[in-house]
Amino acid sequence: MNWESVSAFINMGGYGTYVWGSFGVTAACFAFELLALRARRRQIISALKAGD
């Protein structure tokens, strides 16, 4: 185990902004892509249902 406390974990040895900024934005990118995929699928399915 590397971390003595939760705050040490968040602090990341002083590099918290960079480490969490990297992991956070990466997670956000994947979440955004998944939402976009769902929206695109819903759009074409409803267009097909409408029969146009």
Place this chain on the structure above:
Amino acid sequence: MSSIRWYKYSSPQTFYPLAGRLAPWFGVTAALVALYGLYISFFLAPTDFQQGEAYRIIFIHVPAAWLSMFLYLIMAAWAAIGLAWHTRLSSMMALAIAPTGAVMTFIALWTGALWGKPMWGAWWVWDARLTSELILLFLYLGFMFLHAAIDDPRRADRAAAVIAIVGAINVPIIYFSVKWWNTLHQGASVSLTKSPTMASTMLWGMLIMSVAFWLYSIAAVLTRVRSVILERERNADWVRQLGENA
């Protein structure tokens, strides 16, 4: 092998349900592998003696950078096959890969900036590795925008394929840039010809995260290609029936 009719799945109509069955498995496995990878990244991998905790960015930076290059080559290969043999599904695959490739490229650039600032003192430098990776992002975006700009999808496939194929030359430039030019960017930590220059836990974490990124990319591409198939085959009987039954 010969008993499986692989070519059967080269038609959009038969690939559509296959992709639908496969995508969730890749997605779920990706999530599980990513959890294990994150556990290694933050709890098993030791603090780096030079870079402290900042080096942990490597666990997403390198997998994203690898995937950005791999996905480009696969996209270019599908585009080339579509261009040469006029196989519709190949061009659809290329189109489905591009956004995921662009996301990976963006992540590689973003995490690189956040790693470069504390280690080099700069978010960005115009050196060979970083510049060629930025060009990769523009190639992905150029491929997508050009395709979207041409109304006739088959013509769009052909025009975009040319960008994809010509742009593939950029991938070896990215990969070898750290050898060919003087650069701030460190050389490869993992290569086929030398033993890795990093602790085995770090290496293991990086490989596990790469597997997770791979599985995620496959799930995303399979899901996207299903929408692409429906959008482009919407006048086909089987898609119409799908719409009526949906």
